Amino acid sequence: MDKPITQKQFQDHCRENEATASQLEKLMPLVDLIPTLNEIVENQKATVYMGRKVLRMIGYISAVIGLLYLIFQFWKEIK
Numbered sequence: 001m002d003k004p005i006t007q008k009q010f011q012d013h014c015r016e017n018e019a020t021a022s023q024l025e026k027l028m029p030l031v032d033l034i035p036t037l038n039e040i041v042e043n044q045k046a047t048v049y050m051g052r053k054v055l056r057m058i059g060y061i062s063a064v065i066g067l068l069y070l071i072f073q074f075w076k077e078i079k
Contacts, residue, residue, distance in 0.1 A: 005013075
């Protein structure tokens, strides 16, 4: 740690930093996508939630209709 660095080592270090900085500049547009991706995920969660609710209601309605149909069939058989 106490050794002084040479000019060549310093220049090599600066070149590596420039390469890293240019790669980071290419990745910066992806950071702007994070809020959009979060919104898409939230919309998907809401869609799945509502879909499950709708399917549950359809199940209840079909069960009631099925029971009513069986009651009427049974009533016809008895008469």
